[in-house]
Amino acid sequence: MLVQAGFSRQTRPGGGGLDQEAEPEDEEEELPLKYGAKHVIMLFVPVTLCMVVVVATIKSVSFYSEKTTQQLIYTPFTEDTPNVGRRLLNSVLNTIIMISVIVVMTILLVVLYKYRCYKFIHGWLILSSLMLLFWFSFMYLGEVFKTYNVAVDYPTVAMIIWNFGAVGMVCIHWKGPLQLQQAYLILISALMALVFIKYLPEWSAWVILGAISIYDLVAVLSPKGPLRMLVETAQERNEPIFPALIYSSAMMWTVTMATPADAQHSEIVSDEEAELNGRRAQPQSRQPRSIPEDELEEERGVKLGLGDFIFYSVLVGKAAATGGDWNTTLACFVAILI
Amino acid sequence: MTAAVFFGCTFIAFGPAVSLFLFTIAREPLRVIFLIAGAFFWLVSLLLASLVWFISVQISNKESASQQKGLLIFGVVLSVLLQETFRFAYYKLLKKANEGLLALSQEETMPISIRQLAYVSGLGFGFMSGAFSVVNILADSVGPGTIGIHGDSQHYFLSSAFMTMAIILLHMFWGVVFFDGCEKQRWLAVAAVVISHLVVSCLTFQNPQYISSLVPTYIIMFSMGIWAFYTAGGSLRNLKLCLTCKDKDFLLANHRPR
Numbered sequence: 001m002l003v004q005a006g007f008s009r010q011t012r013p014g015g016g017g018l019d020q021e022a023e024p025e026d027e028e029e030e031l032p033l034k035y036g037a038k039h040v041i042m043l044f045v046p047v048t049l050c051m052v053v054v055v056a057t058i059k060s061v062s063f064y065s066e067k068t069t070q071q072l073i074y075t076p077f078t079e080d081t082p083n084v085g086r087r088l089l090n091s092v093l094n095t096i097i098m099i100s101v102i103v104v105m106t107i108l109l110v111v112l113y114k115y116r117c118y119k120f121i122h123g124w125l126i127l128s129s130l131m132l133l134f135w136f137s138f139m140y141l142g143e144v145f146k147t148y149n150v151a152v153d154y155p156t157v158a159m160i161i162w163n164f165g166a167v168g169m170v171c172i173h174w175k176g177p178l179q180l181q182q183a184y185l186i187l188i189s190a191l192m193a194l195v196f197i198k199y200l201p202e203w204s205a206w207v208i209l210g211a212i213s214i215y216d217l218v219a220v221l222s223p224k225g226p227l228r229m230l231v232e233t234a235q236e237r238n239e240p241i242f243p244a245l246i247y248s249s250a251m252m253w254t255v256t257m258a259t260p261a262d263a264q265h266s267e268i269v270s271d272e273e274a275e276l277n278g279r280r281a282q283p284q285s286r287q288p289r290s291i292p293e294d295e296l297e298e299e300r301g302v303k304l305g306l307g308d309f310i311f312y313s314v315l316v317g318k319a320a321a322t323g324g325d326w327n328t329t330l331a332c333f334v335a336i337l338i
Numbered sequence: 339m340t341a342a343v344f345f346g347c348t349f350i351a352f353g354p355a356v357s358l359f360l361f362t363i364a365r366e367p368l369r370v371i372f373l374i375a376g377a378f379f380w381l382v383s384l385l386l387a388s389l390v391w392f393i394s395v396q397i398s399n400k401e402s403a404s405q406q407k408g409l410l411i412f413g414v415v416l417s418v419l420l421q422e423t424f425r426f427a428y429y430k431l432l433k434k435a436n437e438g439l440l441a442l443s444q445e446e447t448m449p450i451s452i453r454q455l456a457y458v459s460g461l462g463f464g465f466m467s468g469a470f471s472v473v474n475i476l477a478d479s480v481g482p483g484t485i486g487i488h489g490d491s492q493h494y495f496l497s498s499a500f501m502t503m504a505i506i507l508l509h510m511f512w513g514v515v516f517f518d519g520c521e522k523q524r525w526l527a528v529a530a531v532v533i534s535h536l537v538v539s540c541l542t543f544q545n546p547q548y549i550s551s552l553v554p555t556y557i558i559m560f561s562m563g564i565w566a567f568y569t570a571g572g573s574l575r576n577l578k579l580c581l582t583c584k585d586k587d588f589l590l591a592n593h594r595p596r
Contacts, residue, residue, distance in 0.1 A: 327470055334377050334466065
């Protein structure tokens with residue numbers, strides 16, 4: 001998980017503000033420590049909430065922890081074989097397929113972004129968020145009602161889902177109160193994680209989780225990594241990267257930004273692939289930027305890619321589903337926070 | 339009845355710890371981070387101890403009850419020793435981190451003192467330890483069922499909750515005394531912490547007779563509490579000033595008139 005803490009650059013009237021530009025290098029390392037602690041905590045809360053939602057659902061709604069023979073098309077090899085070796089082989093193959101799908105999708109996204117096919121990307125994101133907000137939440141609501149044996153008529157459900165979905169689309173893709181947006185982001189990350197927990201066979205899930213961490217490191221740190229290129233392109237063009245795929249703990253108001261209006265509005269989670277792709281947080285540079293923003297109040301919160309939310313929630317959810325034991329879940333939770 | 343037992347036991351076990359957290363730690367992000375790091379260190383020590391115990395159980399004679407009991411005692415002692423070792427390791431880590439912070443910092447003072455770290459890390463250990471002891475029991479107390487229907491003690495849930503509360507508070511006191519002992523090179527204090535931890539853990543072997551395990555544990559807890567209070571710089575005078583709201587520093591810090 002790459003979390004970069006931006007620091008608030010408020011210049012107080014009267015010039016008494018912190019002049020970040022003139023400070024020597026080693027003090028900059030210390031400042032993120034002071035500001036970083038606060039921002040790390042600001043991230044703990046949504047990650048915790050997402051995990052709580054996932055664990056609560058897994059423990060109460062049995063649908064998501066039932067064994068199913070249905071599998072995602074991304075993991076075609078079944079794990080029903082009694083032979084251990086074969087099962088291991090199948091899970092590794094599943095992982096390879098899944099990771100290659102993710103890599104291909106990421107590269108596709110980067111290429112589209114580089115060639116400024118914004119409309120295509122937005123269409124894709126909107127389609128995916130539509131699916132998530134309406135279809136998956138309908139399924140979820142249905143399962144919850146089934147578990148608690150509550151009889152609800154279709155018109156009521158239609159109204160609930162319509163309202164939920166419409167407000168979600170507006171909030172995520174356009175403007176909305178920050179907390180509502182954060183709540184929606186958490187909810188759809190949780191929904192996504194639940195789908196993964198249900199449809200990924202067990203061994204594949206653990207191998208995929210391991211492989212994704214490695215991919216993470218490679219994609220972000222290596223200079224040719226697609227995610228790094230995405231971020232660098234965005235920084236060159238001075239645009240925020242699809243704030244949609246990223247959870248941010250504060251709004252970013254930069255009036256002098258000359259970005260196309262659409263880029264500001266694309267928000268939130270998309271497809272499984274695109275989500276897992278947009279996992280990187282925006283590595284904001286720690287060097288003070290020499291942009292004349294002295295008149296502006298710019299408060300950057302921390303950003304964390306939504307894929308990370310999902311990744312962690314899948315981890316904790318799988319732990320909660322496989323062991324009936326709360327200790328395992330708790331241990332995973334603390335380990336993730338660290 | 340089950341919901342009442344669940345909530346009651348949860349509040350008994352975690353009440354003091356959570357209120358300590360809310361009032362003293364929740365506002366300071368740095369303290370929260372060190373708390374969670376402390377919890378993580380405890381978790382790792384438990385992992386190691388359980389690995390050893392697991393392996394030794396696998397290679398032992400599963401039929402013999404006395405051997406299993408012996409293994410359990412061995413497991414408990416090993417776990418305690420490992421926990422204290424990890425407490426020491428955490429202390430070393432924090433000292434190093436503190437030095438680093440001080441070297442980089444513009445200001446002369448460190449953002450967090452070693453005493454606060456002792457308190458926070460002790461509480462972190464306590465939280466994790468308490469959670470692992472009691473969470474499964476709490477989960478079971480919600481469900482349908484009757485405790486002790488086969489003739490076991492009726493007071494299982496309640497005494498587990500009380501024991502957990504004692505352990506959490508004890509970990510906090512041990513943390514304070516331990517770190518202070520390490521700082522001032524008073525190894526007697528450190529040894530006392532280890533020994534009292536061993537004693538409390540071994541007392542739980544008395545367990546269906548809860549009186550004989552709970553009462554000594556609470557006595558040890560109160561004495562450790564008093565020791566930790568004096569170690570942290572408290573005194574009867576301080577206490578009196580604080581309780582009668584005449585403590586100037588406290589009042590100034592909270593902008594309250596006398």
